[in-house]
Structure formats: C-alpha cells, structure tokens
Amino acid sequence: xxxxxxxxxxxxxxxxxxxxxxxxxxxxxxxxxxxxxxxxxxxxxxxxxxxxxxxxxxxxxxxxxxxxxxxxxxxxxxxxxxxxxxxxxxxxxxxxxxxxxxxxxxxxxxxxxxxxxxxxxxxxxxxxxxxxxxxxxxxxxxxxxxxxxxxxxxxxxxxxxxxxxxxxxxxxxxxxxxxxxxxxxxxxxxxxxxxxxxxxxxxxxxxxxxxxxxxxxxxxxxxxxxxxxxxxxxxxxxxxxxxxxxxxxxxxxxxxxxxxxxxxxxxxxxxxxxxxxxxxxxxxxxxxxxxxxxxxxxxxxxxxxxxxxxxxxxxxxxxxxxxxxxxxxxxxxxxxxxxxxxxxxxxxxxxxxxxxxxxxxxxxxxxxxxxxxxxxxxxxxxxxxxxxxxxxxxxxxxxxxxxxxxxxxxxxxxxxxxxxxxxxxxxxxxxxxxxxxxxxxxxxxxxxxxxxxxxxxxxxxxxxxxxxxxxxxxxxxxxxxxxxxxxxxxxxxxxxxx
Amino acid sequence: xxxxxxxxxxxxxxxxxxxxxxxxxxxxxxxxxxxxxxxxxxxxxxxxxxxxxxxxxxxxxxxxxxxxxxxxxxxxxxxxxxxxxxxxxxxxxxxxxxxxxxxxxxxxxxxxxxxxxxxxxxxxxxxxxxxxxxxxxxxxxxxxxxxxxxxxxxxxxxxxxxxxxxxxxxxxxxxxxxxxxxxxxxxxxxxxxxxxxxxxxxxxxxxxxxxxxxxxxxxxxxxxxxxxxxxxxxxxxxxxxxxxxxxxxxxxxxxxxxxxxxxxxxxxxxxxxxxxxxxxxxxxxxxxxxxxxxxxxxxxxxxxxxxxxxxxxxxxxxxxxxxxxxxxxxxxxxxxxxxxxxxxxxxxxxxxxxxxxxxxxxxxxxxxxxxxxxxxxxxxxxxxxxxxxxxxxxxxxxxxxxxxxxxxxxxxxxxxxxxxxxxxxxxxxxxxxxxxxxxxxxxxxxxxxxxxxxxxxxxxxxxxxxxxxxxxxxxxxxxxxxxxxxxxxxxxxxxxxx
Numbered sequence: 001x002x003x004x005x006x007x008x009x010x011x012x013x014x015x016x017x018x019x020x021x022x023x024x025x026x027x028x029x030x031x032x033x034x035x036x037x038x039x040x041x042x043x044x045x046x047x048x049x050x051x052x053x054x055x056x057x058x059x060x061x062x063x064x065x066x067x068x069x070x071x072x073x074x075x076x077x078x079x080x081x082x083x084x085x086x087x088x089x090x091x092x093x094x095x096x097x098x099x100x101x102x103x104x105x106x107x108x109x110x111x112x113x114x115x116x117x118x119x120x121x122x123x124x125x126x127x128x129x130x131x132x133x134x135x136x137x138x139x140x141x142x143x144x145x146x147x148x149x150x151x152x153x154x155x156x157x158x159x160x161x162x163x164x165x166x167x168x169x170x171x172x173x174x175x176x177x178x179x180x181x182x183x184x185x186x187x188x189x190x191x192x193x194x195x196x197x198x199x200x201x202x203x204x205x206x207x208x209x210x211x212x213x214x215x216x217x218x219x220x221x222x223x224x225x226x227x228x229x230x231x232x233x234x235x236x237x238x239x240x241x242x243x244x245x246x247x248x249x250x251x252x253x254x255x256x257x258x259x260x261x262x263x264x265x266x267x268x269x270x271x272x273x274x275x276x277x278x279x280x281x282x283x284x285x286x287x288x289x290x291x292x293x294x295x296x297x298x299x300x301x302x303x304x305x306x307x308x309x310x311x312x313x314x315x316x317x318x319x320x321x322x323x324x325x326x327x328x329x330x331x332x333x334x335x336x337x338x339x340x341x342x343x344x345x346x347x348x349x350x351x352x353x354x355x356x357x358x359x360x361x362x363x364x365x366x367x368x369x370x371x372x373x374x375x376x377x378x379x380x381x382x383x384x385x386x387x388x389x390x391x392x393x394x395x396x397x398x399x400x401x402x403x404x405x406x407x408x409x410x411x412x413x414x415x416x417x418x419x420x421x422x423x424x425x426x427x428x429x430x431x432x433x434x435x436x437x438x439x440x441x442x443x444x445x446x447x448x449x450x451x452x453x454x455x456x457x458x459x460x461x462x463x464x465x466x467x468x469x470x471x472x473x474x475x476x477x478x479x480x481x482x483x484x485x486x487x488x489x490x491x492x493x494x495x496x497x498x
Numbered sequence: 499x500x501x502x503x504x505x506x507x508x509x510x511x512x513x514x515x516x517x518x519x520x521x522x523x524x525x526x527x528x529x530x531x532x533x534x535x536x537x538x539x540x541x542x543x544x545x546x547x548x549x550x551x552x553x554x555x556x557x558x559x560x561x562x563x564x565x566x567x568x569x570x571x572x573x574x575x576x577x578x579x580x581x582x583x584x585x586x587x588x589x590x591x592x593x594x595x596x597x598x599x600x601x602x603x604x605x606x607x608x609x610x611x612x613x614x615x616x617x618x619x620x621x622x623x624x625x626x627x628x629x630x631x632x633x634x635x636x637x638x639x640x641x642x643x644x645x646x647x648x649x650x651x652x653x654x655x656x657x658x659x660x661x662x663x664x665x666x667x668x669x670x671x672x673x674x675x676x677x678x679x680x681x682x683x684x685x686x687x688x689x690x691x692x693x694x695x696x697x698x699x700x701x702x703x704x705x706x707x708x709x710x711x712x713x714x715x716x717x718x719x720x721x722x723x724x725x726x727x728x729x730x731x732x733x734x735x736x737x738x739x740x741x742x743x744x745x746x747x748x749x750x751x752x753x754x755x756x757x758x759x760x761x762x763x764x765x766x767x768x769x770x771x772x773x774x775x776x777x778x779x780x781x782x783x784x785x786x787x788x789x790x791x792x793x794x795x796x797x798x799x800x801x802x803x804x805x806x807x808x809x810x811x812x813x814x815x816x817x818x819x820x821x822x823x824x825x826x827x828x829x830x831x832x833x834x835x836x837x838x839x840x841x842x843x844x845x846x847x848x849x850x851x852x853x854x855x856x857x858x859x860x861x862x863x864x865x866x867x868x869x870x871x872x873x874x875x876x877x878x879x880x881x882x883x884x885x886x887x888x889x890x891x892x893x894x895x896x897x898x899x900x901x902x903x904x905x906x907x908x909x910x911x912x913x914x915x916x917x918x919x920x921x922x923x924x925x926x927x928x929x930x931x932x933x934x935x936x937x938x939x940x941x942x943x944x945x946x947x948x949x950x951x952x953x954x955x956x957x958x959x960x961x962x963x964x965x966x967x968x969x970x971x972x973x974x975x976x977x978x979x980x981x982x983x984x985x986x987x988x989x990x991x992x993x994x995x996x
Contacts, residue, residue, distance in 0.1 A: 001863065003516045006584035010512030013588055017508070017595040018501045031607050035837040038611035044633070046619040050865035053585065056858075060592055064855070067608025071598040079605075079827065082849070084597035086504035087551065090511055092594045094558055097515040099582035099803045100569040101644075107577075109529050110565025113536035121544040135542070145643060146599075146847035156690050163692075171669040171692060184823040184848055191821055192654050192846055193691060194661075194669060239827060299849075305597045307851055323689055325682040328951040329577065329737060329959065339533040348690055348846065349644035350682055351580070351797075353805055357562070360554075365499065367548035453826040461827065 001053060009053050016061065017089070021072070024468065028445030029073045031066065038067055069448070074468040075477060078448040080239065080268045080300045080405075081465030087365040088305035091358025101351025105340035106332040108354070112341055115143055115356035121363055122310050125371065126273035126296065129288040132312040134341070141312040142319075142346040143355045147267035148185040150295045150311040153319065153347055155189045155231055157293075158261035160322035162230040165259050171195065175222060175229045177260075179210045179245065180455075181238040183267065189233075198222070198229070204455060207399055208241055210234065212249025219257060231261040234291075236282050237269025240452045240461075242402020244269075247283035251290025263293045267309070270296020272379070272403050275372045281403075292318075301404065301465045303362045303374060308355050320345045374467070378404035381464045381474050388478045394485055398454060404464040407454065409433045413489050413496075430458040432492060439484040447477050499551060507551050514559065515587070519570070522966065526943030527571045529564065536565055567946070572966040573975060576946040578737065578766045578798045578903075579963030585863040586803035589856025599849025603838035604830040606852070610839055613641055613854035619861055620808050623869065624771035624794065627786040630810040632839070639810040640817075640844040641853045645765035646683040648793045648809040651817065651845055653687045653729055655791075656759030658820035660728040663757050669693065673720060673727045677708045677743065678953075679736040681765065687731075696720070696727070702953060705897055706739055708732065710747025717755060729759040732789075734780050735767025738950045738959075740900020742767075745781035749788025761791045765807070768794020770877070770901050773870045779901075790816075799902065799963045801860045801872060806853050818843045876902035876963045879972050883960055886976045892983055896952060902962040905952065907931045911987050911994075928956040930990060937982040945975050 001009065041063055071082045102111040116134040119141025123133045134140040144150035155176060163169055175196045178186030182199065190197035200218050202208045215232065222229050232254060234245040247264065254262050264287050272278045273296070279285075287294055293313045298304035313319060324345045326335070334340045344350050363371065386401040389408045398407045410433055412425065437451040437460060452461050460481075464474070499507065539561055569580045600609040614632040617639025621631045632638040642648035653674060661667055673694045676684030680697065688695035698716055700706045713730065720727050730752060732743040745762065752760050762785050770776045771794070777783075785792055791811045796802035811817060822843045824833070832838045842848050861869065884899040887906045896905045908930055910923065935949040935958060950959050958979075962972070 001584040003519055003584075006519075006588075007512055007516050009584070009588055010515070010591075011509055013591050014505055014508030014512065017592075018505050020595060021501055021504075030604065033607050035603065035607070035832055036611070038608055039615055039633075042612075042615050044615075044618065045622050046861040046869075047865045048867060050868045051862045053588075053859075053863055056585075056862050057588075060855075064592075064608045064612065065596075067606065067611065068596045069598065069604065069606045070596070071606075072596075082597055082599050084595070086499040086501075086507070087554075089591075089594045089597075090504075090507055090551075090555075093508075093511050093587075093591050094515075094562075096587045096590045096803050097518060097582070098563075098566045098568070098570075099580055099587075099797075100567065101580050101797075101804055105533065106528070106567065108565065108567045108569075109531050109533070110536055110562045113534070113565065114540075114562065117537055117540050117542075120542065124543050135537075146849050148847040148849075152690070152846060156692070159692055160689075184825050184828070187823050188821070188846070188848070191658075191823070192650070194654070194657055239825075299597075299599075305594050306599055306849060323686070325685050325689070327682050327737075329948050330682070334533055348650060348686070349646040350686070351644050351646075351804060357558075361551075363544040364549045364554050365551055367545045369546060370548045371544075450827050 005053065009057060012057060024070060024073055027070055027073065029070055029075050029448040030444035031069045032445060033067050038063060072466055072468065074466055074470065074473040075447050076466050077462050077464060077477060078450040080463050082306050083299050083301065083303045084305050085303050085362055085467060087361040088303065088358040091361035092305055095354035095357040098354065100354065102354055103344040103350050103352065104330060104332055104342045105334050111354040111356065112343055114360055115343060116341060118356045118359040118363065119143065119310065119312070122359070123312055125363070125368060126270060127279055127284050128294065128312055131314055132294065138316065139312065139314045140316045141310060142343060144309040144311050144347055145307045147183070147265060147295050147297055147309050148188050149348055150309050151185045151189045151233065151263065151265065152192055153311065154261070154263050154293045155193055157318040157322045158231040159193070161261070161318055162228070162259055166228070169228050173226060173228045175227050177218065177229050177232045179235070181208050181240050181243050182233055182235055183239045183265065185265065186233050208238065208243035208454065210245040210250065212246055212253045215250050216253045229260055231263060233263050233265055236264060236266035237402060239268065240454055241399045241407045242269065242405040243399070244281070244283065247290070248286035251286050254290065262291050264291040265295050267295055267297045268300050269403055270294070271298065271302035272375050274368065275375050278403065298359055301375065301378065303366060303371065304359050308359055316346070378465045381469060381471060382406055384471060385462055385464070385474050385478065392482070394489070398457065398459045406462045407452070407459045408462065409457065409459045410436050410485050410488070413493055426456060432488065433458040433460065435488045435492070436460065436485055439488050440481060443480060443484070447480050503551065507555060510555060522568060522571055525568055525571065527568055527573045527946040528942035529567045530943060531565050536561060570964055570966065572964055572968065572971040573945050574964050575960050575962060575975060576948040578961050580804050581797050581799065581801050582803050583801050583860055583965060585859045586801065586856045589859035590803055593852035593855040596852065598852065600852055601842040601848050601850065602828060602830055602840045603832050609852040609854065610841055612858055613841060614839060616854045616857040616861065617641065617808065617810065620857070621810055623861070623866060624768060625777055625782050626792065626810055629812055630792065636814065637810065637812045638814045639808060640841060642807040642809050642845060643805045645681070645763060645793050645795055645807050646686050647846055648807050649683045649687045649731065649761065649763065650690055651809065652759065652761050652791045653691055655816040655820045656729040657691070659759070659816055660726070660757055664726070667726050671724060671726045673725050675716065675727050675730045677733070679706050679738050679741050680731055680733055681737045681763065683763065684731050706736065706741035706952065708743040708748065710744055710751045713748050714751045727758055729761060731761050731763055734762060734764035735900060737766065738952055739897045739905045740767065740903040741897070742779070742781065745788070746784035749784050752788065760789050762789040764792065764794045766795065766798050767901055768792070769796065769800035770873050772866065773873050776901065796857055799873065799876065801864060801869065802857050806857055814844070872965070879962045879967060879969060880904055882969060883962070883972050883976065890980070892987070896955065896957045904960045905950070905957045906960065907955065907957045908934050908983050908986070911991055924954060930986065931956040931958065933986045933990070934958065934983055937986050938979060941978060941982070945978050
C-alpha cells in the first residue's frame with residue numbers, strides 16, 4: 001500500500017468509525033455470535049497472494065463487528081467501563097504512525113519526556129503529593145499496560161527491597177497481602193511470582209474494607225509462624241462493590257513494619273480523585289502520607305483508550321534497582337550521564353508503546369474541568385440508579401453505592417417461608433438472584449450487567465461510566481431489570497406453590 | 499469532540515501521517531534534541547479548560563515529531579527494526595475504535611477468535627508443526643506485548659510444572675538457563691521472578707551458539723550442587739550477532755531431562771522461517787521436534803506495528819494451570835462449558851488490546867508471497883553490505899552475516915605495533931572501534947547503527963529491515979562508515995606517532 005492508497009483507506013477508516021459511533025445505540029450491547037463463528041468463517045491459512053485492502057476493510061464490517069461486544073454502548077453497565085474517546089483514539093493513531101519501542105530516552109526522546117510530563121499532570125490532577133511526581137527526581141510515574149502488570153512490577157520492587165533488608169529470607173516464606181475483595185490482580189501476582197497470597201477476610205459491617213487491627217493481627221500471626229508478609233495491596237474501590245480499605249488505619253499499622261511495602265490499587269476509582277469532593281471518601285490524605293505506590297487506570301473511567309494504566313511510586317530507585325537491564329547495545333551516553341529516564345527499567349518488558357500521547361491529547365482536550373465533569377456525571381447517574389433501587393419494594397442495595405457503582409439484589413418474595421438470615425434464606429436469595437442474572441443476560445443485546453459474590457451473597461453489579469450513557473439509558477435499564485425480576489418472581493412463586 | 503469534529507481531525511491525522519512518510523528521508527534519523535527539551539517546553543499541569551484540538555494536533559508536529567527517533571527511516575540500522583506498515587497502522591486504528599479489554603471470549607468474541615486464527619496462520623507461515631496450532635486444541639498461539647513478557651509467561655508455566663513434578667524443590671534452587679548471548683529478556687525474567695539465571699558461555703568457534711555437550715555439562719554440574727535448572731532459553735538469531743544455538747543438540751540433551759522446559763526465542767529471526775530456504779539455517783525441524791514453546795515478533799522484522807509478539811506453546815494447559823484466574827464476575831457460560839479460549843489465562847495481565855486485527859490486515863494484504871519478499875529483500879541487502887565489508891582492506895566481519903544482520907569491526911591500522919591476539923591488541927581494537935562508533939554517532943542524523951560486545955570485543959552492528967531501506971541507503975551508509983573510519987584511523991595514527 002503506497003501513501004495515496006493509505007490516504008484513501010485511512011479516510012475510509014475514519015468515516016467508518018464515525019458511522020460506528022453514530023450507530024452504536026442500534027447495535028446489540030453484547031455480541032450475539034456463537035462460539036466458533038469466526039473460526040468457521042475464515043480460511044485456515046493466510047492467502048498466498050496479497051488481497052485488495054478494500055475487501056479486507058469490508059470484512060472488518062461484515063465479520064468482525066458482529067463479534068464485538070460494544071463496551072462503548074450506552075447500555076453497557078458490566079465489569080467496569082473501558083474508555084474510548086475520539087481524542088484518545090487520535091492519540092493512539094499518531095503514536096502508531098511513528099511506531100517505535102521507546103525502551104530508552106534516545107530511542108525516542110519525546111516518548112519518554114511526554115510520559116514524564118503527563119504522569120506529573122496526572123499526579124496533580126488526582127492530588128497526589130509532590131513526592132510522586134517525576135520532577136521530584138526521586139519518585140515518579142510510569143504508564144503500565146494494566147493494573148495487573150503494574151502490581152507485578154511493584155511486587156518485584158517490594159520483594160527486592162525486602163530481600164536486601166532480610167538477606168536470610170526464603171522466597172517460600174514471603175507473602176503478598178490482599179483482601180478477599182481484591183481484584184484478580186492479587187492472585188495473578190502471586191501466580192506469576194510464585195509467592196503466597198493471603199487474602200484477609202473483611203466484614204460486611206466495615207463495608208468490605210480492611211481495618212488496621214485486622215492487618216495488625218494478620219502480620220503478627222504470620223510473623224509468629226515464620227512467614228514474611230512483604231507487601232500490602234490495599235484497594236480504593238474494589239471491583240466487587242467499590243469497597244475502600246481503611247487506608248489511614250493500614251498506614252498507621254505499617255509504620256510499625258517499615259519493610260512491608262504499602263501499595264494502593266485504585267485502578268477503577270482513582271480517577272475520581274480529580275474531583276476534590278471525592279478525595280476524603282477516597283482517602284487521598286492517607287494515600288499521600290502512607291502509600292509507597294499508587295495505581296489508577298486512565299483506560300477505565302478516565303477517558304483514555306486502553307491501554308493506559310497509571311502507576312506512581314514514592315521512590316523510583318526501588319523499581320530500577322529491581323529491574324535494571326542495560327546490556328552494551330542499550331547503553332547511551334545520556335543514560336550514562338544520568339541525564340534521562342530510561343523507562344525500560346520501570347516495567348516488565350523491554351519495548352513499550354508510546355502511550356503518553358493519548359493521555360496528553362485527552363487531558364488537553366478535556367481540561368481539568370472536562371475531566372471532572374465526566375466523573376461527576378457518572379456519579380450522578382449512579383445516584384439516580386441507587387434512588388431507583390431504594391424506591392423499589394422488590395430490590396435492596398447490598399452496599400452503599402460507591403461513586404459510579406451500585407451493588408444490589410432482588411429480595412425474597414414475601415411468600416417465601418425462609419426466616420431471614422438463615423442459611424436456607426441465603427441459598428434462596430442466591431438462587432433467586434442467579435435466576436435474575438440469567439434472565440437479564442437473555443436480553444444482553446439491550447443491556448449488559450454482571451453478577452458477583454460478596455461474602456457468599458450473589459448480587460448484581462451496575463457500573464456506570466461509558467461516555468455516552470445518559471439518564472434515559474439508566475431508566476431503560478432499570479425498567480428491563482424490573483421486568484425480568486417480575487418474571488423471575490412469578491416463576492419462583494409458581495414453583496413454591498406447586 | 500463530536501463525530502463531525504472527529505472526522506475532520508481524523509482526516510487531518512491521516513493527511514499528516516501521509517506527509518510524515520513522504521518526508522521521512524529528509525528527517526534526521528536520530529532525534530537531535532537535548533535531554534529536557536520537551537519537559538522544559540510544556541506546562542507543568544494540565545490546562546484547567548479544554549483546548550481546541552487543532553492546536554493540540556499542531557503541537558504534535560511542532561513539539562513531538564522533533565523528539566522522535568525515526569525507526570522507519572531507511573537509514574535506521576540500529577538495534578533491530580520495529581515494523582510499521584500502513585496496513586498494520588490501519589489495523590491498530592480499527593481496533594482502537596472498538597476499545598475493549600478482551601479478557602474473555604464474551605468480552606468480544608471476535609478478538610479471541612481472530613487471535614486464534616491469525617496465530618494459526620502464523621504457525622503455518624513459519625512452518626511450525628500442527629501441535630503448535632490452536633486448532634489442535636492442545637497447543638496454541640497467543641499474542642504477547644513483547645518477547646520479554648512472553649518469556650516471563652513461559653518461565654511461570656515451566657516453574658509451575660517443575661514444582662508439580664518436584665514438590666520438594668525450593669525456589670532458591672531453581673535456575674533459568676540462558677547463554678551469554680541471550681537478549682536482556684533472560685536477565686529480566688530472572689529479575690522479575692526472583693530466580694537465578696545462569697548464562698552459559700559460548701565459543702567463538704561455534705559462532706556464539708550453545709552446544710549440546712555444554713548444556714549437558716552445565717546441567718550435571720548444577721544437579722551435583724543441588725541446583726535445579728527448569729528451563730533452557732535457546733536463541734535463533736541473537737541480538738548481538740544473530741547467533742543460533744545448536745537447537746537439535748540441545749533438544750537431544752533435554753530428552754534426558756524431561757522436567758526442563760525447552761523454549762526457543764527467535765524474537766527477531768523467527769519471521770524469516772516464512773521463507774523455506776532459511777528453515778534449515780534456523781533449525782525449524784529441531785524446533786518442531788523438541789521445543790515446548792517458540793517466540794517470534796511480528797513487530798520487529800514482520801511488518802506488523804508494535805506491539806505484536808507471537809508465542810506458541812505445545813501444551814496450552816501448562817499456561818492455564820499456571821495462570822488461571824476466574825473470579826465470579828469473570829465467569830461466563832461459554833467458558834464454563836469449555837467452548838472457548840479465554841486468553842486472560844495465557845498472559846500476565848487481565849485486559850489486553852485487540853492486536854490480532856493488525857496481524858490479519860498485514861498477512862492478508864501482503865499474502866505469503868509479499869511477506870517472503872520483504873524478508874528476502876532484507877537478507878539480500880545484508881548480503882550486499884557484507885560484500886562491501888569483505889571487499890574492504892580496513893574492515894572485517896566478526897561473525898558470519900546472519901540473515902539481515904552483519905557484525906563487523908575496523909581492523910587495526912598496519913602501523914599498529916601490537917601483535918595479533920594479544921590482550922594489548924584487543925584493547926587497541928576496542929579503543930579503535932569505540933572511537934569509530936562515537937564518530938559515526940556524531941552523524942546520527944544521517945545514519946543510526948549501534949555497537950555491541952562479543953566475548954570482550956567491541957563490534958559494530960548493521961541491522962537491516964526497515965521497509966523503505968533500499969540498496970542506495972546501504973551504499974550511502976557504508977560510505978559514511980568508511981569516511982568516519984578514515985578520520986578515526988588518521989587520528990589514531992597521528993596519536994601513535996606523537
């Protein structure tokens with residue numbers, strides 16, 4: 001493809017992306033294809049001779065789009081949102097055009113320096129302390145692909161530091177602390193690093209947040225049996241329910257254990273720190289005072305296209321000491337002179353995409369005000385959704401709504417014989433809500449929500465944040481959920497009577 | 499930005515990318531900016547109010563492009579190439595437009611199934627055996643961000659399998675085997691996983707490839723001292739010199755140690771397997787017979803924009819058993835029914851980009867013939883470069899040219915008093931070639947090559963593969979290298995005489 005053919009195919013791509021977003025609402029939210037649909041439709045080998053690009057582009061429309069679950073659909077309320085903005089998309093496009101792997105400053109100075117700049121912009125946007133900023137020369141921010149990879153990086157740094165301080169420690173005795181509510185990134189870090197993970201229990205009465213005394217008891221218990229917790233992964237905004245650990249209490253406890261790293265994962269909720277009114281809820285002061293590292297994903301609720309996970313550390317040497325690889329062919333005079341950051345030593349791989357560009361495009365286009373407005377809109381829509389749940393006799397909120405996430409369940413019909421709080425009642429609750437989830441997912445062309453489990457309770461999650469979601473979409477989603485609930489309850493009652 | 503504003507900005511981006519490629523040859527290969535150029539030019543916080551996109555797009559031209567080292571420049575011969583094709587770029591653009599994290603089949607069926615398809619296309623393109631294909635249902639291919647991350651994944655799988663078979667083994671005793679020539683990914687995997695890495699020595703007379711007997715002796719030695727090698731990372735086409743380990747011999751030795759995983763890293767050279775004539779050189783038969791995993795990067799010499807690293811395994815269960823995370827909110831009926839692949843359990847993170855699309859676009863646009871033609875052109879240009887070196891009295895090839903890579907050095911001037919092969923002579927050689935490298939890098943606006951070290955010898959690398967490189971660029975690069983060499987030798991001789 002020569003330059004003029006690219007211009008034509010590029011214009012066509014832009015036009016088709018415009019059509020895609022214009023028609024998004026008419027598409028099914030969740031792809032309706034069956035397993036194997038594409039494998040069966042495609043040849044089993046690459047073509048021997050090149051094909052015309054026109055027919056390839058047409059196949060994207062014909063074969064690929066029907067197999068896409070539309071995360072940008074205004075009726076997408078599952079998992080957490082994955083951002084897509086035109087500005088982010090354009091950033092990605094420009095960055096693809098200068099394709100390079102950016103493993104050192106010299107390999108493309110702009111990529112490294114723009115990452116330093118936008119991560120400082122992010123730190124200030126979220127109210128993070130000066131010590132987390134690149135310009136401090138001590139701490140700093142780096143873009144990771146995902147929060148999971150970011151946590152692996154942090155665990156590697158924490159482990160290396162712990163082993164320097166405790167050269168006698170055995171890997172078999174090291175423990176990563178999470179809670180039962182921590183995202184799968186905790187388990188994954190343990191699997192990848194081959195280290196134990198202890199998921200501390202949290203209580204309903206603490207809204208599923210970990211308390212200081214619970215952490216303290218666990219550390220003492222583990223120390224007594226020769227185990228060595230070396231990192232605590234606390235969460236601000238869990239995936240299950242948006243729970244927030246007691247960040248201040250945990251920080252106070254960890255003052256007594258300076259070898260234990262304190263990581264705060266706010267992959268989803270952290271971007272809400274852009275709004276001053278949410279900072280007390282999200283424990284910003286405690287994060288700044290105590291945390292050694294902090295993560296939030298621009299690519300979830302933060303308007304930047306996947307992937308762009310922000311990771312800030314108090315001390316960049318912890319990363320570099322743990323991850324530095326500089327063979328002869330990667331040495332540069334700028335690095336040797338200590339003049340530049342070489343981000344390859346701040347992450348798992350060697351090469352990396354030029355991801356700062358899309359963050360720069362988004363933050364400049366939206367400005368702080370526009371970013372805040374986006375977050376506030378999500379919170380307001382969720383307040384509206386929560387008010388609908390509260391106003392219903394048939395449903396209940398299982399936890400206090402957290403920012404743009406509500407967790408709720410269908411109540412047992414009044415005909416139910418089970419006494420409240422009994423095991424029998426819990427089983428009935430769960431059967432009922434599993435049935436509701438199944439019923440709603442039969443309409444997943446119109447609405448996508450997911451279920452989760454909170455200390456044994458099956459609940460439904462309603463997560464807001466797609467850029468095009470408005471009040472009318474929330475209302476229609478609620479109508480559909482109610483309708484499904486009526487059908488489920490009717491069937492339930494019929495079955496109880498028969 | 500609404501849809502029509504995006505159309506305008508998108509057309510502009512396409513036009514400017516066309517201009518970029520049209521003007522590529524006139525740009526300096528290596529960015530000429532000084533450390534801090536961009537940090538100093540940008541404000542230290544995000545703007546309070548959103549800015550017009552026009553001025554943001556203009557700043558990309560004004561501020562970012564001067565800080566880009568142009569990896570697509572025809573005079574870029576450093577490191578290894580990083581591919582950029584218009585087709586790959588368009589694939590990336592379409593995939594950004596449906597932004598989603600693809601952690602399960604249901605999250606976007608097309609992303610999962612297209613990855614299964616193109617990785618099978620790749621397996622066939624490179625002549626990999628049926629057991630490496632997804633359609634085997636046993637083995638399969640997966641796209642990783644980089645070969646470094648792919649190796650971490652493989653080490654995790656190899657470690658888990660080893661520990662299942664040897665539950666008494668201590669992590670402290672596990673050893674990753676590489677050679678002194680292995681890419682930094684070997685060291686990095688050790689740093690990340692906290693495991694020992696033993697870099698086996700290789701010999702000049704074996705062209706820096708590892709022999710079976712050397713591996714055998716090392717394993718026996720380590721076993722005797724209680725160490726447990728659990729993976730061998732062999733290379734087809736090292737970064738230093740394109741060296742190829744004795745893949746067949748290593749495989750035969752490892753038959754005697756079935757618990758040791760056999761990984762073949764061909765991150766750079768593997769794509770040349772598309773051409774049948776290079777398969778014997780690259781030991782395809784031995785790879786198919788012995789390797790448990792194989793990696794090659796589409797994003798280096800393989801025409802697909804970064805990032806797209808191909809990883810194939812003989813047994814997918816090894817990955818899934820080591821990496822599976824499926825909390826309640828990620829369960830799907832398709833997964834529970836065993837109908838689909840959920841790629842989150844084949845890599846480090848949870849979410850992942852839709853990267854198969856750009857591979858699909860490239861393989862269909864080029865066809866097998868076009869892909870082969872691109873590889874053959876690189877090899878032919880390198881043969882031409884090697885012939886220039888061979889024809890010169892002042893230079894020597896340090897190793898046999900490997901596909902599209904030559905490693906060479908400047909010979910000592912005949913006035914040199916040192917006797918060949920003496921330590922004094924080596925030091926002189928190295929001083930001379932360091933000086934040459936410095937001199938050439940003073941012209942890095944016109945030419946970018948890098949130096950490396952081979953068993954103590956400083957050498958220069960000449961790596962071909964940028965899509966726009968033609969014979970004239972190689973000729974001009976050679977002229978510049980010769981001119982720099984004359985200046986270096988003149989200065990050297992002057993200094994010797996004084």
